[in-house]
Amino acid sequence: MASKTLCPYCGVGCGLEVSPPAVPGKATNRDREGNPIWKVMGDKAHPSSLGKVCVKGATISESLEKNRLRTPMMRDSLDEPFRPVSWEEALNHIVGQIQTTRLVQGPDAICMYGSGQFQTEDYYIAQKLLKGCLRTNNFDANSRLCMSSAVSGYIQSLGSDGPPCCYDDLELTDCAFLIGTNTAECHPIIFNRLRVHCKKNKEVKLIVVDPRHTPTAAAADLHLAIKPGTDIDLMNGIAHLLHRWGYIDSLFVDEQTTGFPNYVTAIQSYPPELVAGNCGISVEDLEQAARWWGESRRVLSMWSMGLNQSSEGTAKNRTLINLHLMTGNIGKPGAGPFSLTGQPNAMGGREAGGLAHILPGYRLVKNPQHRREVEQLWGLTPGSINPKPGLSAWEMIRGLEQGRVGVLWIAATNPAVSMPDLERTKEALLRSPFTIYQDAYYPTETAEYAHVLLPAAQWSEKTGTMTNSERRVTLCPQFRSAPGMARPDWEIFAEVGRRLGFEQEFAFADSEAVRNEFLQLTAGRPCEQRGITYERLIAEGPLQWPCAEGEEPQARMYTDGRFNTPDGRARFAAFHSRGLAEPPDGEYPFVLTVGRLYGHWHTLTRTGRIEKIRKMHPEAVIEIHPYDADRLHITEGMMVEVRSRRGWCRFPAKLTKNITKGTIFAPMHWGAMWGEHTEANLLTHPESCPISGQPELKACAVQLIPIISEPSSADQASLPSENIPETALIQT
Secondary structure, eight states: OOEEEEOSSSTTOOEEEEEOSOOTTSOOOBOTTSOBOOEEEEOTTOTTTTTEEOHHHHTGGGGTTTTBOOSOEEOSSTTSOOEEOOHHHHHHHHHHHHHHHHHHTOGGGEEEEEOTTSOHHHHHHHHIIIIIISOOOOEEEGGGGTTHHHHHHHHHHHSSOSOOOOGGGGGTOSEEEEESOOHHHHSHHHHHHHHHHHHHOTTOEEEEEOSBOOHHHHTOSEEEOOOTTOHHHHHHHHHHHHHHHTOOOHHHHHHHEEOHHHHHHHHTTOOHHHHHHHHTSOHHHHHHHHHHHHHOSSEEEEEOHHHHSSTTHHHHHHHHHHHHHHHTOSSSTTOEEEEOOSSTTHHHHHHTTOSTTEETTTEETTOHHHHHHHHHHHTOOTTOSOSSOOOOHHHHHHHHHTTOOSEEEEESOOHHHHSSSHHHHHHHHHTOSOEEEEESBSSOTGGGGOSEEEEBOOTTSSOEEEEOTTSEEEEEOOOSOOSTTOBOHHHHHHHHHHHTTOTGGGOOSSHHHHHHHHHHTTTTSTTOOTTOOHHHHHHHOOEESSOOTTSOOOSSSOTTSOOSSTTSOEEOOOOOOOOOSSOOOSSSOEEEEEEOOSSOOTTSTTGGGOHHHHHHSOSOOEEEOHHHHHHTTOOTTOEEEEEOSSOEEEEEEEEOTTBOTTEEEEESOOOTTTSTTOOGGGTOOOOBOTTTOOBOTTOEEEEEEEOTTSOOSOTTOOOHHHHOOGGGSEEO
């Protein structure tokens, strides 16, 4: 019998139907190692994906048995080999190290770095353990590298986190404005829905803003290939024209917003000629974008890492939201600012308090009332929760450098590939006195820096909930046994909590009991979910929040024009463009931008073990415009050394006009296990948004050096952006 679940890759949250490999009367499908492969199909009843699934979701089951971590392992120092141990020995050692560190250095020497691959139940128990029982807010997640600028942008502009839109808006919009997102490759299923809508309705306009001519840009009515770092210039320039031409919803602005006069003053500094020059586009294209926005009744914007991974990340998010506020394009069908979540349960993590500055139920660590509410439900003494935000991901790296971190617990993520300034990151990890690494796979790059390895159950092997980009919660049931001694993440956290003396706080019978407690912390909050219980999810299928007990789910937020601010009004914000944190110069004249490829996911921990995807993307290549390549005497397939102020990499060159002159592109997936000198984050810097703490992973200054003496074996390497037809989507 097929099990209904959710794809564990991107934040689209596609529904899957998974069937056992042994089918009566048919031969069992097996991989090259002889492992039976579960059959995966799209779930036609899932409202987010309607039966569609991309190549990652279609092949997910092929990674389930490969290179799994099956038993706890330990070693006393990093220059020793791991030895298998029992759970009892591993847990006792961990508890002893935590107790010693609390006593000697204090609770703020304990850090956990988690992941958007967690289920909400995993996230919640981790928050209770660290922020409640251990009294440190040092829990952060790889969502800090992914979505934290969207979180801060929503909070500051609208009063709370949470995308206000839903996927049905993709088929209702008049104008879709995509900026900083290669949706066709990174969120292919929702892009397919949008493109079908555009093809059926020729009056619908699609505007794509990206320095690369991606498959997303290829489908656009207007592609604005702006220079990296000029997003605020562009959006303020559009606002300037909207204001000049009178495309303002004056009633909405007057009754439902504040701060508009200061914003108008700011955008006067962005006339079309100046903006076009700064962005590297024509005045005509800028005016066309503004006119389409202004003339449309329903404008839907979507964005992802191109806005978020920036030292101006929050400012970019808020500047985009400004455009919606000034034209009244929010809280109605087909319109609104729609942040596309990068990871499968980054939204669930935000709901459960899974960043260093937040608490469960969309609460803030700095807010005294919020702390009291959580303390009361957790049964803690008033004042137990630290009023100071914990260390963000990069601050944990700095804490290791400074000797302020005594225990580092990493779970379901691979920072030895994904963090910025990777050489510095690795050196800091080497200095960790005690690192716990909890994952489903072994080896990984981060395992090289661990003292204890804990085998975690992954997708299909545990029961829990996940929330996708449109705030839709799906129950993901366990339908196969975890290999070896692997355990669900939340059970590992809870067992450590009990052994630390918090038996009552972690007396959960199962994951449903965990969710039921979490739901109480959403009562009356913007992310109200008391109506989304396991029982109701089983009976009705995936549901969106807000959804109070006994009520129907709400597809959109702010439909009444009231926002989650003290006065109920949204906030305009006036920002001026500061550009890149590390602009190109005479020594490092190119801008490197990094991103995903269609078939791969994050650091190859799963997809690197799937043969079909490895064949689709056999190696990392670097995109260079032919004009730049000609000046440097770089030819197709030639090995090119890419240097920044922090490190160097080598890639075979792919000459393409799909990249803006002066800009180069490399994929972010390859770590040391998968390629030699192809770790793109060796080049990136850690400069971050001062509000969100999100590093500017999207851009750094580099130089290119052709390696004449080394012939490349990649003469036939093909770019995914040129190699994925529309039919690459698999429909069942």
